[in-house]
Amino acid sequence: MPTADQPAPDLARLSGLSTSGVSDALDKLGIRGQALGIAPLDRAFRLAGRAWTLRYGPVGEDRGTVGDYVDDLGPGDVVVLDNQGRLDATVWGDLLTTTAHRRGVAGTVIDGVCRDVDRSVGLGYPVFARGNWMRTGKDRVRVEATQVPVSVGGVRIEPGDLLLGDGDGLVAVPAARIEExxxxxxxxxxxxxxxxxxxxxxxxxxxxxxxxxxxxxxxxxxx
Known part of the structure; x- marks a missing residue:
């Protein structure tokens, strides 16, 4: 069984490719998987892993929650956060980066923004997002669902889909079509x-x- 040091064969093959090559393959096969507007905080960042998804929504009468889900993740997981492209409230920061890095999580993808960029860059923990801003999401967003289909950069991503990110951006590959x-x-x-x-x-x-x-x-x- 693959370990953190020995990834699954499909992930090992995927990590050896570029997003440009995978993007061309997606076009060839008629698959929409290029996440528009999602970029690495540091162009040196690379990630390859399987999607673990979470969808946020705006708060209502309650104060909302950003969630402690990261304690349940590990090697090979890529945290995929659908915050509906919001640029006015973050859903990822220092404490999540530190915990995810310690647990060997493969990286984080956000349709929205993050904060505490220096921690991510300093640890070499890959974060791909629409940008960064310091304003917290606490009391502004709430976790609506985990491990459900989400939308990131106009691409539908389901739990277990494979993700590849590099300096050119992020691509998603449906798990059922990874081999082709x-x-x-x-x-x-x-x-x-x-x-x-x-x-x-x-x-x-x-x-x-x-x-x-x-x-x-x-x-x-x-x-």
């Missing part, structure tokens, strides 16, 4: 590396692209 996405992305990245080597060896980009069928790589239905 991995195969397509690996093919695309092999072809692009071959084109790169050919150009570095003196070939024209036009000839290298033609030889490796570059323009067919992400077309739906191309084989």
């Amino acid at each position: 996405v991995l195969r397509a992305a690996e093919e695309i990245e092999r072809a692009e590396e071959a084109i790169r080597r050919a150009v570095e060896g003196g070939a024209s980009l036009r000839d290298a692209r033609r030889e490796h069928r570059y323009h067919d790589l992400q077309h739906q239905g191309a084989s």
Whole structure:
């Protein structure tokens, strides 16, 4: 059984890819998985893991709660917080970062904002969000549901879906389609590396692209 030091084979393969390659594979397969507007707090951040989801909503008569769910997470989990894209109230900060890092959580994704960026960067704990701001979400948002389908950057993410993040952003892969996405992305990245080597060896980009069928790589239905 995979451990924190030995991730599941699909996660190991996914972590070896780029979001660009996976994005092209998603296009090829007609899957919408590119999370618009979600970016790493530090461009050096990378994450790969399975989605553990939580949906927030505005408070009502009660004072709301931001939740202590992080105590139940561990290696391979990516916390996915749907705060409906709100930029005026955070749902992630110093204490959550510290706890998640200690527990080996793979990273955090927020459709919204976080705070205490220095802690995340200092620990090397990956956070992908719409930005950062210091205003707390306490008494402004409440946990509505956990482990349910959520929306992040216009992409539907379900518990257990696979996520990959790097300096170019975040992509989500439906768990049921991970193998075909991995195969397509690996093919695309092999072809692009071959084109790169050919150009570095003196070939024209036009000839290298033609030889490796570059323009067919992400077309739906191309084989």
